[in-house]
Amino acid sequence: MPLRTATGSIAPLATAALLAITLAACTSATSLVTKRTQGYEISESAMAQIRPGQSQELVTIVLGSPQSTNTFGDQSAFYYVETKVRQTSFGVTLTDSRTVLVIYFDKNKKVVDKAVYGLKDGKTIAIESRRTSSFGEDRSFIDQILNSF
Template structure:
């Protein structure tokens, strides 16, 4: 009897601790054969970088000569929001004419800035209607039924419905 109770308690304890184990997700650039940090300034070109690392995660919006390779790791415990544990951003700048690497910069999670943004909808001018105003908005206006002197779209002259 005592062994079965102890076994049940041990199984419940193991189950409870396994439920609290973090779920780790990896997203972005995954370095398999080569790392973006191994790119050599003055030696590598766009074609050699693309052959070694593949397509970049992002190309700069304003300059086509800046490539970014981005990777991040998130952990989620139970029902909580995911937390970014690690982020690596490597930017590679190329010369416009020769397409040779000019600079390789590496940024981490500590280099980022938290930006406060409004994740709701863009506010518009005007008045918002309540549910009752929407449902009862046309009551009393007389616009629900057609009048006899008006022609209703889809009806023939002299047709009475």
């Protein structure tokens, strides 16, 4: 009885797989990266419309509601944050740029000034991971029951 080889049935599959891998290698590397904007898209024309003396309502009409607000005594501020990121198909997110538009208001809710901050203006804050232990936290449920007797 002659031995049959499987090369006759595997050859078309192997050829198709090799062709698929070759074509995938020919695509551009940018197809593995998605560029997107997080937060607001701050346009130059919208920023140019904001001038000192305008009301808070007009700023909200032009730019939309702010991402964050802040109040310091009589003054307040609106914060609009735009972050441009690249996300790879492997889940890694890289920040390309960050723009923070801050609109400052006086006590009459009129624009006093505006400022634009970039990624280089920010400060990295280290979050403290230590925890203060509290009584009863280190004991297990059974330890607590046994100590109550």
